[in-house]
Amino acid sequence: MSAKILMITGDFTEDYETMVPFQTLLAMGHDVDAVCPGKKAGETVATCIHDFEGDQTYTEKRGHNFTLNATFADIDVADYDALLIPGGRAPEYLRLEGDVIAAVKHFMEAGKPVAAICHGAQILTAAQVIEGRTVSAYPACRPEVELAGATYADIAIDGAVTDGNLVTAPAWPAHPAWLSQFNAVLTGEGAGAIAA
Numbered sequence: 001m002s003a004k005i006l007m008i009t010g011d012f013t014e015d016y017e018t019m020v021p022f023q024t025l026l027a028m029g030h031d032v033d034a035v036c037p038g039k040k041a042g043e044t045v046a047t048c049i050h051d052f053e054g055d056q057t058y059t060e061k062r063g064h065n066f067t068l069n070a071t072f073a074d075i076d077v078a079d080y081d082a083l084l085i086p087g088g089r090a091p092e093y094l095r096l097e098g099d100v101i102a103a104v105k106h107f108m109e110a111g112k113p114v115a116a117i118c119h120g121a122q123i124l125t126a127a128q129v130i131e132g133r134t135v136s137a138y139p140a141c142r143p144e145v146e147l148a149g150a151t152y153a154d155i156a157i158d159g160a161v162t163d164g165n166l167v168t169a170p171a172w173p174a175h176p177a178w179l180s181q182f183n184a185v186l187t188g189e190g191a192g193a194i195a196a
Contacts, residue, residue, distance in 0.1 A: 003081040003186045007034045014088030015047035015063030016172040033070035040071040083107040087118025095126035115167045115182040136161045136168040
């Protein structure tokens with residue numbers, strides 16, 4: 001079963017958390033439209049690579065340019081089956097965009113599958129859609145998750161958690177678990193709350 005997925009991203013999105021799910025979901029047979037507010041199809045967003053090298057927090061390096069394949073101003077969220085939110089620094093400013101918040105609310109209120117990773121939780125918290133949910137995110141986002149009324153899932157960096165239609169993970173090492181659980185929700189095989 002193929003799903004039509006909207007991916008909302010922006011400048012200095014995390015490279016792996018953008019490129020890997022985009023390509024993986026396409027390889028699984030899903031359609032993915034990658035958009036950024038203020039940009040058109042064919043334009044790019046800058047990416048950054050967050051790495052875990054033994055410091056107290058991640059290091060950041062410039063990544064690739066990622067080409068958008070749809071125009072944010074032209075989309076209708078009702079046309080999509082699911083939403084994907086990568087992490088990186090982009091969520092920090094994307095959560096200030098009213099249209100992004102409205103899109104997130106649409107998917108969550110409709111019970112459509114939503115996947116967010118790492119700092120993507122910052123958009124979920126700004127949209128006020130995770131109260132009562134169990135949510136994973138990069139550990140530095142834990143206070144925001146808890147202030148939004150969710151239970152922070154303190155799981156391994158390579159784990160993911162599914163709570164109903166919502167699949168979240170702490171960072172890109174979780175791609176196998178996160179994308180597997182998201183695909184299970186997309187195809188109707190995943191339900192309830194599972195931690196991996």
